[in-house]
Amino acid sequence: MKTLELGYxxxxxxxxxxxxxxxxxxxxxxxxxxxxLVLEDEFLKDVHFDVAKPGESxxxxxxxxxxxxxxxxxxxxxxxxxxxxxxxxxxxGKTNVLKGMAVVTAGKIVGFQEGVIDMSGxxxxxxPFSKTxxxxxxxxxxxxxxxxxxxxxxPIDNEKKPEYERAVRMAGLKVAAYLGELAxxxxxxxxxxxxxxxxxxxxxxxxxxxxxxxxAMLQTQGLLHDTYVYGVDAKRxxxxxxxxxxxxxxxxxxxxxxxxxxxxPTYIHENNPVVHELFKQHGKTxxxxGVIITNENVYLxxxxxxxxxxxxxxxxxxxxxxxxTQEGFGNPDTDLIMNTKKIELKGVKTAIVTDEYAGQDGKSxxxxxxxxxxxxxxxxxxxxxxxxxxxxxxxxxxxxxxDVIAGGHAGSLREDGTIEAEIQVITSATNExxxxxxxxx
Amino acid sequence: MDFIIITNNPRVRDExxxxxxVLYQExxxxxxLYAVRDKIHKGHKLLTHPLSGSVKPNETPYKSIxxxxxxxxxxxxxxxxxxxxxxxxxxxxxxxxxQRQATxxxxxxxxxQMIDFFLITSGIESAQTGLMx
Amino acid sequence: xxxxxxxxxxQFFANIGGEEMAHVAPELRxxxxxxxxxxxxxxxxxxxxxxxxxxxxxxxxxxxxxAKEQILAWVKEINPDFFIAGPAFNAGRYxxxxxxxxxxxxxxxxxxxxxxxxxxxxxxxxxxxxIVATKDxxxxxxxxxxxxxxxxxxxxxxxxxxxxxxxxxxPNGIRVNFFEKERGAKRAVDMLIxxxxxxxxxxEYPMPSFxxxxxxxxxxxxxxxxxxxCTSGGIVPKGNPxxxxxxxxxxxxxxxxxxxxxxxxxxWETAHGGYDPIYANQDADRVLxxxxxxxxxxxxxxxxxHNLFYTTVGNGxxxxxxxxxxxxxxxxxxxxxxxxxxxxxx
Amino acid sequence: MVKEIERTxxxxxxxxxxxxxxxxxxxxxxxxxxxxxxxxxxxxxxHEEEKKLRRHLxxxxxxAFTVDVTEQTVFED
Numbered sequence: 001m002k003t004l005e006l007g008y009x010x011x012x013x014x015x016x017x018x019x020x021x022x023x024x025x026x027x028x029x030x031x032x033x034x035x036x037l038v039l040e041d042e043f044l045k046d047v048h049f050d051v052a053k054p055g056e057s058x059x060x061x062x063x064x065x066x067x068x069x070x071x072x073x074x075x076x077x078x079x080x081x082x083x084x085x086x087x088x089x090x091x092x093g094k095t096n097v098l099k100g101m102a103v104v105t106a107g108k109i110v111g112f113q114e115g116v117i118d119m120s121g122x123x124x125x126x127x128p129f130s131k132t133x134x135x136x137x138x139x140x141x142x143x144x145x146x147x148x149x150x151x152x153x154x155p156i157d158n159e160k161k162p163e164y165e166r167a168v169r170m171a172g173l174k175v176a177a178y179l180g181e182l183a184x185x186x187x188x189x190x191x192x193x194x195x196x197x198x199x200x201x202x203x204x205x206x207x208x209x210x211x212x213x214x215x216a217m218l219q220t221q222g223l224l225h226d227t228y229v230y231g232v233d234a235k236r237x238x239x240x241x242x243x244x245x246x247x248x249x250x251x252x253x254x255x256x257x258x259x260x261x262x263x264x265p266t267y268i269h270e271n272n273p274v275v276h277e278l279f280k281q282h283g284k285t286x287x288x289x290g291v292i293i294t295n296e297n298v299y300l301x302x303x304x305x306x307x308x309x310x311x312x313x314x315x316x317x318x319x320x321x322x323x324x325t326q327e328g329f330g331n332p333d334t335d336l337i338m339n340t341k342k343i344e345l346k347g348v349k350t351a352i353v354t355d356e357y358a359g360q361d362g363k364s365x366x367x368x369x370x371x372x373x374x375x376x377x378x379x380x381x382x383x384x385x386x387x388x389x390x391x392x393x394x395x396x397x398x399x400x401x402x403d404v405i406a407g408g409h410a411g412s413l414r415e416d417g418t419i420e421a422e423i424q425v426i427t428s429a430t431n432e433x434x435x436x437x438x439x440x441x
Numbered sequence: 442m443d444f445i446i447i448t449n450n451p452r453v454r455d456e457x458x459x460x461x462x463v464l465y466q467e468x469x470x471x472x473x474l475y476a477v478r479d480k481i482h483k484g485h486k487l488l489t490h491p492l493s494g495s496v497k498p499n500e501t502p503y504k505s506i507x508x509x510x511x512x513x514x515x516x517x518x519x520x521x522x523x524x525x526x527x528x529x530x531x532x533x534x535x536x537x538x539x540q541r542q543a544t545x546x547x548x549x550x551x552x553x554q555m556i557d558f559f560l561i562t563s564g565i566e567s568a569q570t571g572l573m574x
Numbered sequence: 575x576x577x578x579x580x581x582x583x584x585q586f587f588a589n590i591g592g593e594e595m596a597h598v599a600p601e602l603r604x605x606x607x608x609x610x611x612x613x614x615x616x617x618x619x620x621x622x623x624x625x626x627x628x629x630x631x632x633x634x635x636x637x638x639x640x641a642k643e644q645i646l647a648w649v650k651e652i653n654p655d656f657f658i659a660g661p662a663f664n665a666g667r668y669x670x671x672x673x674x675x676x677x678x679x680x681x682x683x684x685x686x687x688x689x690x691x692x693x694x695x696x697x698x699x700x701x702x703x704x705i706v707a708t709k710d711x712x713x714x715x716x717x718x719x720x721x722x723x724x725x726x727x728x729x730x731x732x733x734x735x736x737x738x739x740x741x742x743x744x745p746n747g748i749r750v751n752f753f754e755k756e757r758g759a760k761r762a763v764d765m766l767i768x769x770x771x772x773x774x775x776x777x778e779y780p781m782p783s784f785x786x787x788x789x790x791x792x793x794x795x796x797x798x799x800x801x802x803x804c805t806s807g808g809i810v811p812k813g814n815p816x817x818x819x820x821x822x823x824x825x826x827x828x829x830x831x832x833x834x835x836x837x838x839x840x841x842w843e844t845a846h847g848g849y850d851p852i853y854a855n856q857d858a859d860r861v862l863x864x865x866x867x868x869x870x871x872x873x874x875x876x877x878x879x880h881n882l883f884y885t886t887v888g889n890g891x892x893x894x895x896x897x898x899x900x901x902x903x904x905x906x907x908x909x910x911x912x913x914x915x916x917x918x919x920x
Numbered sequence: 921m922v923k924e925i926e927r928t929x930x931x932x933x934x935x936x937x938x939x940x941x942x943x944x945x946x947x948x949x950x951x952x953x954x955x956x957x958x959x960x961x962x963x964x965x966x967h968e969e970e971k972k973l974r975r976h977l978x979x980x981x982x983x984a985f986t987v988d989v990t991e992q993t994v995f996e997d
Contacts (some may be wrong), residue, residue, distance in 0.1 A: 025577060110556065125753075158551050162559075170470075171618065191616045221495070221563060222559040223559035225560070245546075258496055273760075274762065286766075286770070288766065299563070299564045299568065300487060300490060301567065320770055329495055329497065330493075330497075334490060334522070349770055350766070351762045356779065357497075357534060358534070362749035362750055365528070365529070365531065365532065368525055372781055372784040374781055376775060379758075416537060434757055434759030434760070434761065435756045435757060436758060437755070439752060439761075439778055440778070441738045441740075478848075482956045517939070517940050517941075517958065520938050644983030658997060684971075785923075786923075786992075787926045787946055789926065789949065790926050790930050791929070792986055792987055794986070799985070806921060851957075853958040853963050854958065854987050857961060857970075858957040859960065860960050862960075866953075866960075866978045869975070875982060876926070897938055900923075901924040901927075902926070905928070907928070907930060912930065913930070914933070915925050915931070916935060917921065917933070917934075917979050918933065918960060918961055920939065920957065
């Protein structure tokens with residue numbers, strides 16, 4: 001039996017000042033200390049912090065990642081293993097969570113960087129991060145990363161963008177771990193226990209319940225499209241298995257910055273909605289066996305191997321059912337259909353989660369691939385839906401390139417400050433792990 | 442696995458042209474898909490996904506696709522993948538991007554080249570470790 | 575001022591009679607008749623049925639052209655804000671009539687709505703006209719009338735259509751976003767639990783149609799059969815006189831091969847952008863085998879090669895737009911007495 | 921397209937190079953052909969040989985018309 005207790009500490013406010021602590025639901029952040037932590041990285045020159053609260057007339061853009069601060073209180077290892085803590089296996093004991101808030105990394109990595117979080121207005125309905133108090137950090141690249149050619153129009157040297165991406169990704173995780181650490185000795189407002197029996201125990205405990213596995217597909221196509229598991233770039237892995245609670249301790253982190261609406265930020269991995277919903281049914285209607293992680297590479301032989309392995313693991317576990325979720329557009333549709341088809345052909349019933357690109361008029365074919373065996377599909381909605389985002393009083397990050405973010409089109413930033421765009425510019429709007437209520441028919 | 446890269450990305454041409462078989466042509470995103478399709482009809486096998494990357498078709502003007510150097514009987518899976526990709530890319534829903542391409546500045550273009558470069562690089566890494574497909 | 579509505583119903587719902595009275599010709603009545611009452615009540619004065627058109631189901635089936643002409647003439651004269659037909663529930667010919675009349679009125683620029691059971695043959699038109707899904711018998715009127723009335727009023731007021739499951743119409747291929755009550759992950763788990771228990775569940779995204787059609791009957795005597803050639807390989811007369819586009823075809827070609835024994839390089843080519851055209855341009859018989867078919871005709875292996883062939887472009891999987899064309903020319907083939915079709919694809 | 925024609929009751933023989941696509945689009949009588957750019961020919965052959973090849977394929981199609989099928993059938997050699 002693998003058991004993890006999550007202790008939720010509800011955060012009602014974040015105050016940036018000269019001391020770091022969590023007290024009476026308020027997170028106090030010592031600006032100088034966090035800044036020093038971020039600037040340990042030689043590739044970052046400066047960082048600006050800000051707080052965005054639900055209901056405010058604030059827009060955060062471009063968003064890179066969103067992370068929920070957590071800390072191990074009991075049990076082996078530390079959060080985000082292999083990234084900011086040792087690779088030791090996590091997923092048991094006690095973990096405290098700063099609930100109701102998130103660390104948001106913002107800033108331009110590439111010129112077409114995307115991701116909008118509106119804290120109020122119509123856009124706020126589409127992003128889950130309009131409901132969290134956001135500790136936003138905008139990181140500036142070190143001079144060593146800047147283009148040296150005086151003629152260059154690039155702020156960052158093209159060759160050095162991978163370093164900058166890595167630096168910003170790590171800065172976000174470090175700060176989230178630092179803030180989480182402040183809650184290590186705080187008594188949680190609420191606790192929730194998640195227990196997964198091993199295969200043998202599960203069979204004995206629930207002999208009559210259908211056994212269900214969760215197949216999580218991770219985005220792994222290359223720079224800005226990567227996901228890390230215990231610090232390993234997941235594109236160089238075979239499909240494998242995890243305890244669901246490992247994910248809750250941050251074993252999977254996002255390095256994916258492209259396609260804001262359907263990328264899975266680290267926050268959504270930590271709070272993986274499928275894992276939580278399966279736990280709710282565990283022992284009642286189903287026996288939740290565990291998580292299979294598999295990747296979404298560009299190389300077709302990799303796709304074949306990974307989907308073969310995902311299906312093979314389902315077969316080996318002898319499960320009755322599987323939930324499959326994906327991340328991204330186009331290329332991953334092929335992995336999704338391959339996985340679903342192969343798993344169904346093993347006699348395992350599937351339900352899958354995706355989103356759609358059906359065009360602004362909703363009339364185009366939604367997915368790049370299809371198969372009649374994929375007969376139980378949940379959709380996160382049509383990413384091409386057009387939305388008008390009103391001007392916000394405050395912008396954290398920068399707006400100059402909204403014209404070129406995905407789904408925005410020439411002239412999408414109007415003179416009056418409103419943005420006409422597709423909901424694909426909004427962070428996690430059509431999340432393909434089923435985090436939201438948005439759907440389509 | 443011996444491969445050919447069909448690309449309209451100057452960065453792929455410049456960095457890999459001397460090392461691998463790179464067929465560069467100055468053309469649109471769609472035209473790269475068509476070029477790959479014609480090669481598949483002649484018996485080359487598709488090695489990387491034609492819609493690799495989360496950047497949408499024509500949002501980026503650049504596309505690099507890897508096919509087998511060897512020709513054999515036409516591969517049905519490759520035909521279906523490239524046709525689905527062409528249908529998706531030319532369906533009209535990404536039309537807005539096509540119009541926008543002319544307005545992209547050098548900085549953005551360089552970024553799109555970089556993304557495509559890293560996507561195909563991950564394909565090359567896979568091709569070099571796996572000898573058979 | 576309330577919206578003016580014209581309602582279409584059949585002889586049964588007009589209380590004229592059942593099957594024995596299905597032959598009655600279209601008739602125009604003032605105000606509402608039968609089920610119109612439920613619609614009118616639901617509109618509470620915001621919209622009103624000003625005229626009701628009654629037509630026998632057999633009459634419509636047997637005199638579709640005349641019936642439509644008469645109905646359209648009346649509708650034109652009344653010039654209503656909205657046209658509503660049915661609901662037809664599971665009555666097949668009534669459903670067919672409702673859908674076809676509604677489509678015809680819609681083409682005049684008047685918004686329309688009909689309703690029927692999902693397995694009614696008229697429901698095949700759900701992508702062309704808005705159809706509310708009803709139960710399979712008239713006992714479902716109590717639910718159907720308010721749903722239809724509400725949706726009709728929404729359209730009359732120019733409000734944006736919600737998703738099919740919100741507004742009660744049959745999915746029509748146009749994807750509309752909306753917020754569900756539960757998040758996606760819960761919906762997926764619930765769906766899987768139903769699927770595991772072999773209970774019915776509804777997918778939120780039906781995969782593009784993989785439906786099958788019953789194979790046509792074998793032809794007993796080929797020597798008496800007329801065989802037609804069709805191709806998706808884009809073979810056209812040299813110069814592509816109808817300007818068939820090389821991709822995303824917007825129309826199909828119909829060409830005569832009367833007296834043509836062989837498709838020569840001088841006379842024929844391909845308009846298809848989906849493959850290297852060099853081989854088809856050299857000899858279009860490589861795609862459309864007219865030369866061999868003529869030999870078979872001469873030898874008496876087949877009775878006759880049909881004198882027209884039909885051509886479209888678009889690769890094997892881009893069937894959506896080509897579908898409508900094929901349905902159209904299939905009718906022409908049947909009318910021409912063709913017994914079998916060879917379709918070639920590149 | 922094949923389906924729309926067959927829906928009228930007419931038997932359709934689909935001559936197609938990529939058999940899986942033919943199966944996907946719902947054809948019931950399927951004759952696999954030579955290659956996408958020249959399904960019913962082979963430019964590598966001389967004219968007579970090529971026509972013989974085409975005749976062979978069309979003969980198969982004619983045969984397919986005379987066979988009652990109950991499910992999707994690929995007529996191999």
